[in-house]
Amino acid sequence: MSTIIDKAKEIVERNGMTSKITLLQGKMEEIKMPFPQVDIIISEWMGYFLLYESMLDTVLYARDHYLAKDGKIFPDKATIHMAGIEDGDYKDEKIGFWDNVYGFDFTPLKDTALAEPLVDTVELKACVTDPCKVFEIDLYTINAEDLAFRAPFSLKARRSDFIHALIAWFDIEFTACHKPIRFSTGPHSKYTHWKQTVFYLREVLTVEDGECVTGFLASKPNAKKKRDLDISLKYELQTSDDSRFAAGGLDFKM
Template structure:
């Protein structure tokens, strides 16, 4: 089958655009990324932490997550993801009744794009919390655009800063990582919700759903995985074992999809507890044609249900590409599957014990088909 464009493992968030997933998102999910909106400024939203005075200065690898958001390239990439940024812009501009005279908390504000949208929509005040060095740029951007009286940029971790107010009416954040949960900024949003959000307050977005499907991917698996069996005549299969455990963040061609798409988990950000991000979910992937399966693919949708019209976007392979792309989990087995046969099993997802921003995935799967019978457990680590 066709090959994906440009690959990357689990570096930071990567770039582009998306619309409604045809095979699985809820029917009410309205994608607004292509609607006419005002031109996007070259600004952005994310989260991090620093102590240096120069953006992009050297840090140890232990500071990688926080320091990475100090670099301009990551913000440019996310801003140019028009599905991501224009959806947020449309949610805010087309639902000004939610923001008029309200106090807003922007968690992981980055360069402040969401805060600027909120201020322009009539928010009474916006507190933009950003813990990377980009906070200094955000302050200058806010001042340059004439919103210093409405937007206050606070530099620091959400868990450590104190707001000048006791409560906020709205929390807005772009917290989603690869595989939805990689980097685990969700817990920061939940912390802010529990500490500052009023009882009938709004979290935007408020719903996120994780999906799973299966693909044929022989050519690329050979290139990325089987390659290590013979490297210029030498056996490097020990690396192959490690590479199998690292999910690949990449763009999947929808023509590679062999099965239906299965909903694994829906999270209600306004109500869920931090521990709900760890879960075990069953799946049943039914083949829609005779083919081979080389990998399972995960992706997510988010939705804003408090809007006048429910709005959201999908990161699935049948949608326009976003910087999140999809997450590919290669299987040790090549599954030969016939139309109507099913790969069944369950997936366990949890933050890594060593670093809660990383994700550990355990996959149990089996197929009892006409040409293939297999049952296996595989472990993956998103780092």
């Protein structure tokens, strides 16, 4: 859609590829393709939390209208994962800040701050729980309506600690390559600009090694802005001896 296509045309011409490469400017849903089918679709459609401001709807449109039988999509699989983290200092800085703003009580803004997920880099050592796979996408079979989901999670504590937030990240796979390729945007991997998505909890959870935080993660496109997301979290911690119980839920706008 952007004017960078003008420079792309110059580059194609300078490298003697005008007979092999055709550049089209416009929205996939609106342009007229010069041929009825394609063998391969390549797209970097992923957004924060995988689906925020993503272009996946457009990729699925291209698949349904142009991909030949047995055609390939790159990448073709994506998975959202979750974990629980200890992040007391940063939570106090981001959320507790509103308790005292230069001597004034700004606590009504706490709920607003909690409702906005933070996109930031989380250190692996902050992870209190094992990761949990929550939502999977197969680009060959998924439909646009499937992108609104509600999925269970179970996060097992790997040490006794506090949980201040739940984080989400995604993995991407290119399974149709001669040698399958994948990369992760998780805290255990090299830095990517997608970072991780942090959902701060209203209350601090105290977990012992081996205990599980269970719940549901739900996400759907915003009714007014389809590239924005409405995300909700329901979580519960109950010890085997019933000595501790905690439950809660939060709604987020992204």
